Amino acid sequence: MGKVRKGVEVSIAIADAVAQADVDVIAAYPITPQTHIVEHLSEIVANGELDAEFVPVDSEHSAMSVCCGSAAVGARTFTSTSSQGLALMSEIFFIAAAMRLPMVMALANRSLSSPLSIWNDHSDVMMVRDAGWICIFVENGQETYDNIFCAFRMSENPEVMLPVAVNLDGFILTHMIEPVEYEDDELIRKYLPAFKMKNALHPDNPVSMGCFGMPEIYTETQMNREVGVRNSYPHILKAWEEWARLTGRQYRPIETYRADDAEYCIVTMGSYGETAMEVVDALRDEGEKVGVVKIRLWRPFPLDEFRSAVLGKRHLVVVDRAITFGGQGGPVATDLRSALYKKDGAPTIVNYVAGLAGRDVSRKDFRNIILEGKKKAEAGDTEGFTLYGLRG
């Protein structure tokens, strides 16, 4: 495929990116809550356009199990799921990270049952927040396409060796037709050379993976894992920098918009960032000194970059897309409050949970959230969270 700009459904663009990344194995449960991503991949493989094994398994638990097996032999591996599928996969999802098996998942974020819902929020990924995967959030089709390649590059780095989830908002992105600039196959091959895994399963070099760990060794394995996730950070930056050098499109762990001279900011993760930027433009015209802070890299959490983006602001209005029932706010706000605790110049945080299960959050809603949030902050009403748009 040559460099071309086309109007394409984002799910199809992901499938095309995975094919361009020349994966060896795709394992996925093909039915609900699956998206068009693996449907199109199965067509690409069936048409002989990609030399890969497409394994249509009986459940997501099996999908992630197949992915672990193929990654363990050093095959470039991809899967995709959402909501209940991720829940069913969760047992093996943790194992993939613990065994440091490189693979990429397009995680089309959708809400967890019950009530049964197929629409978008972040409750699925927050369920596996602590699994030890690298978690990236994207805002539009182009970012999704680009980050599939970046994710493979991060994942397969011998200094990283971690699975990577590219989180994209279900429906808002997966089912949207957008203009996406495809890169040339030659550029992709240069960016993503063939993968050679250290300690891959092979009869000539036998190793044991996923062994039994007694209390005498389990603690050490977890520290090894924790440091592994933290140490992936500079390599994540390098993967994005190299992509920027080749394509001109640069990604950062924390991205800001009109935030430098802002007195306060709205903080988003995922596709809401685009709406927030439009609303901030309008509010700026009215004299509000507001900016946007967007979290692109959720794990490992970019603590220093986040702090340097927000220290000195008066307050932050953090929009979460999931509830931590009985907790102290949405998962993002809870993390950010912890990141800023007792830091000089730390802004206060007002937390909104909005857009659960695909309830639309329009420009008008963002405007309300930003201005109401500012009032709450000024009144010192900064504990817990507000469920935006709630009736009753």
Added chain:
Amino acid sequence: MAKPMDQITWQELEIGAVVVEVGNSTQYETGSWRSERPVVEKEKCIKCMFCWLYCPEGCIHEAEEGHFEADLTYCKGCGICAAECPVKCITMIGEEK
């Protein structure tokens, strides 16, 4: 030989805690788990090897006299050999005796 498990530091572990030293499970002597041990009546043993086949620890071997015995360094005393023996020549005896 690798370090004992309780002396390995987190920095010394392979990525993903992969074990690159093949066969090191023999260093882990599971016999200390045992509360009962299998005792074989050699004369009754028909050498069918059922015990050898069923032992989950893989610690049963052919003794010099031709019958089959568990290696007590590894035998956990699960009693599966005694339960499977078709001629009932294996008895589980409490270790305290």
